[in-house]
Amino acid sequence: MTWHDVLVVVLLMAVAAGIIPVIAGLVQYLLVPVHAVKNHLGAAAPYLPRVVVVVPAWNEGAVLGASLERLMGLEYPPDRLRVYVVDDASTDDTPDVVLAKAAEHPGRIVHLRRAQGGQGKAHTLNHGIERALADDWMEALLIMDADVIYRPDSLRKMTRHLADPQVGAVTAFIREGSGKPGTVSKFIGYEYVTAQAAARRAQNVMGAMACLAGGAQLHARANLEAVGGRIDTTTLAEDTFTTFLTQLDGRTVVFEPAAVVLAEEPDSVVALWKQRVRWARGNVQITRRFTKVWFRRPFSSRGAGHRLSSLTFGAIWFSIYLLPVAMTAAAIGLVGLYFVDHDVARTTFQGMWWVAVVAYVFITSMTLLLDRETARRSWVQGLLFPGIGAIVVMLAAWVPGLWEERVPDLLGMEMSATGVEVLTLVFYAWTVIAMLSAWLVRWVEALPGGKWPSRVLLYVVGFGPVLCAITLDAYAKQWRGASTAWDKTEKTGRVVG
């Protein structure tokens, strides 16, 4: 074996690293139909515990009234539902809104005010949890965000799973619910179907749940007490931390896709970036905190009481966590092969993007079929989720010579040799080009008059690469030890449901 061969093998392995996340995503989606026969509904039963809903609120006056009214209108025994709004030293009319609602529904809505706020959601929640645990009334605790709108049947569709004492917590399906969603909100709406309606069904099948939704998670009292009677305040991903603790303690976490709640999500790239960097930094913290869990125990971990150590779950977790690394490795591999061996490079490029195309078509089809409501609103964003640039690259792999020969022929033109080389290298490096261009999308949006140009760029670059870039940004911030001060996402009350 020559050094040339060794180099080719190394570069091929780099490209293979880029395919792993795509295959992991496909495997996850192949598990979704299995949920038809492997779900927790068989163990669910009519069960109506006394529920305390804890709503953390800092300056949520614009959205809180509607949320509280929806909670009071839930199809759930009124004498078994109480709401504790934990007002985190709000400076707007949040206290007035809550007190007005409390007067309308005496004994059912309680205003808890923290004199000193600004420590973050987890601290605010703990204030309410402590109050709920102070007596024996509460049998289950629902954590939600102030802007989330619950459908009338959502709560009892969650509580029915707690009839099984093995279940520690249940999470609902949060759907993007803005009345007139903009481009970014529509992308998020589609992404939520992939990340929740599909991915969490797959996790139900695997028996390992990555994260309880922050805006809609129901805990059995026993579970809450078992994880210490409070939410973790040492990471930015308190929801994921609690999810892991629950399962490591031998309890199940269930995703209930029929319990639908609506939430307002960011409608700008800047706001999305702020929100998702926080989530991604939290995931970096979680990955490190639970080092002893990953792949450490026998893959068939039933005896261990949890399945977080399974190969499939770990592969899916790290595929998302290391996605920027994978995309960069693939680009380096392909560009390297271009300079080392043209023929191997071309074959590898086509092979890699063939896998991507098959995954794209299957996943997009499945996602749009899975949630018709979101499909009606966000089908364009679904089709263009990877970006127009990526679709051009997919077509280049699927139809060799399309952009270098066929299209120029149709236009009566001819591409120069240099042009072909440059185009080829752009295709080979697209995964990195798209990821880096995401910063351009954010920068352009912040300029005066930059909103519409940034939206055009977003469609070209792709929402997927933007999320990848955000993960990269999160790594950098964690590496630098940047401040972990809570940076709240602003809500304006756009949810209609």
Added chain:
Amino acid sequence: MVADDETREPWSPAAMRREIRADQRGERRLIVLGLLAAAITGVALVVRAMVA
């Protein structure tokens, strides 16, 4: 914690059991969705073969 069986409230045990069965039936459609998505993917592969 379990409501009177004879109430007509949507949270009565009978209503909740019907709801569980209905949602269970709803999940079974995932098999059809999976087959449809696979069929669409197959069509894409066929189209590609014809174009190439």
